[in-house]
Amino acid sequence: MITLSITAALIVACALYVISLYNGLVDKKTRAEEAWSGIEVQLKRRHNLIPNLIETVKGYASHEQQTFEKVVNARNNAIKTGQSSTASTAQAETVLSGALRQLFALAEDYPDLKANTNFLDLQEQLKELEDHIQMARRFYNGSTRDLNIMVDSFPSNLVAQRFSFNRFDFFELDEIESADVKKAPVVRF
Template identity: 80%
Template sequence: MSVLVGLIVALALYIISLYNGLVDKRTRSEEAWSGIEVQLKRRHNLIPNLVETVKGYATHEQETFEKVVNARNSAVQVGQSGAAATAQAEMALSGALRQLFALAEAYPDLKANTNFLDLQAQLKELEDHIQMARRFYNGSVRDLNIMVDSFPSNLVAQRFGFSKMEFFELDEAEAAQVKQVPKVEF
């Protein structure tokens, strides 16, 4: 009888341990997503200053400015729509920013403007922070998803409503395009 009670207690402790592990992984994934959101918000806040600086030199390029502003606004509105929707909106914004920087090539005075150079450096730094936050988030999501799928933790996950989370990643076409984008020196 005491062996049966001991087994039941051990099983209960094991289930509690699995549950707490799932809670830990989910919380880390949510925290990592929060880190991505912070970096994206910083990026979104920087873009209007960048557009205004370029506008001062390239006033007749209204279509490019509108694309950047519309892409930024779409990315801001995506908000809590999930990793896949956010990734899609951010890829569109990155494409619009590439057009803006390509436009700057035609304006030597703009390329020499210290405000523009500072904004460009800040944006590059933010892009690096976003990539680091993305890797951390995807690692946290991977750990959670493995636990949700693995036996016996999947039994606890199903019972208590834990589910897999989406990765925040570029699609293959966008990843290839990013690798092929020529480096622009300002």
């Protein structure tokens, strides 16, 4: 009778532990999904700001059509790939950042544009959005790290495998390596 009670208590304790691990995995996964949603909100705000920025710049630099097309194409590609994997979203956003850098480099050639209040306001809004994207990215990557640790660690990895919890990819923006982007000159003595 006592061994039956001990056995039942062990089974209940193991079941409660598995439930606890499962709930922890659900919590971590939900936090990572919420964090990704935060990134998507900031990226959408960025994508929505770009047409206004282009229209402002066009008024001063209308013959820079190639640069405008690069920005528009990069924005459209970023919007299109925003619904796919984390890696493809990061790659598209990196290309968009490079195109935006080219657009802002145009301002150096047009003093009237640099003094335009609409341009300055849009530039400031974009800078703030970039800061928000970085904060959202850090939050997402931290949530992803926590989930991935549970998915990989013993004994929670047994529960994760059983209930198909998978690792999430980190959201990493790479520096663009393109001949189109102006690079700092190399100085040699």
